[in-house]
Amino acid sequence: xxxLKGGRLIDGTGAGPVSGVAVVIRDKRIEAITxxxxxxxxxxxxxIDVSGMxxxxxxxxxxxxxxxxxxxxxxxxxxxxxxxxxxxxTAKVLRETLAAGYTAIRDAAGLDAGFKRAIDEGLIPGPRLxxxxxxxxxxxxxxxxxxxxxxxxxxPHDPLLPDGLVNSLADVxxxxxxxxxxxxxxxxxxxxxxxxxxxxxxxxxGAFNLDEMQALTDEAHALDRRVMCxxxxxxxxxxxxxxxxxxxxxxCYLDEEPELLDLMARRGIFFVPTFAVxxxxxxxxxxxxxxxxxxxxx
Numbered sequence: 086x087x088x089l090k091g092g093r094l095i096d097g098t099g100a101g102p103v104s105g106v107a108v109v110i111r112d113k114r115i116e117a118i119t120x121x122x123x124x125x126x127x128x129x130x131x132x133i134d135v136s137g138m139x140x141x142x143x144x145x146x147x148x149x150x151x152x153x154x155x156x157x158x159x160x161x162x163x164x165x166x167x168x169x170x171x172x173x174x175t176a177k178v179l180r181e182t183l184a185a186g187y188t189a190i191r192d193a194a195g196l197d198a199g200f201k202r203a204i205d206e207g208l209i210p211g212p213r214l215x216x217x218x219x220x221x222x223x224x225x226x227x228x229x230x231x232x233x234x235x236x237x238x239x240x241p242h243d244p245l246l247p248d249g250l251v252n253s254l255a256d257v258x259x260x261x262x263x264x265x266x267x268x269x270x271x272x273x274x275x276x277x278x279x280x281x282x283x284x285x286x287x288x289x290x291g292a293f294n295l296d297e298m299q300a301l302t303d304e305a306h307a308l309d310r311r312v313m314c315x316x317x318x319x320x321x322x323x324x325x326x327x328x329x330x331x332x333x334x335x336x337c338y339l340d341e342e343p344e345l346l347d348l349m350a351r352r353g354i355f356f357v358p359t360f361a362v363x364x365x366x367x368x369x370x371x372x373x374x375x376x377x378x379x380x381x382x383x
Contacts, residue, residue, distance in 0.1 A: 151182065191214075230242070317337045336357075
């Protein structure tokens, strides 16, 4: 038995904080919460005085990229260090994320299924993971790894992560199936560009058409996977919602078409805002990224 004694409790139900509580934990589960002072505990109880501290449920981050350690091209393509070093760096991030209070993370691409298995087997500490592995997008979308000069073979693709590039409507369903086969818990896709995309593919520029997105969501749902869609604004945002994705990631320009919020509510589509990343992009060395990020956070 473990007793956290004297802390302030926020239970996550919306109720106000309660001071001076004792949380009783047995076999890794909360057995009781009491405010009774002077309670007598068994002699073998591990009493931990947390006076002055706050106890709350584990935090959940619905959009993260735990294996992405920088936005420069060398880091994004994984050519800045050995893969073994990169893997250990990611393991360190997982440990630090858990220590910060996050007990569940939905990773939005870049983290392979092996990290989830390593945590489940107790090989490394980390939060519970929901992994998407890669971003599914068409040619020219944010998942297209071609270089600015058109080279696509200069960097080998990570064999632990499936290729999410879609060439045509006929290719959509097989790509979804390959991503699921590789261990994805959720399907990540993109119908617009973003702040850090190439200059010609910004937050309001579209990617998939409606037929392609409908095929993607239908196939994902047929395989019992939800769809999280990177969509900031413009026609790509509307297409994602009309196709029936399960969550809109970023959604920075939803205010330009308020009727889309009503449509999302009727269809049960969640909204996952991501504020901090655009503050980060405002410090980018690339002028077009800084300019986009300025508008996205204002």
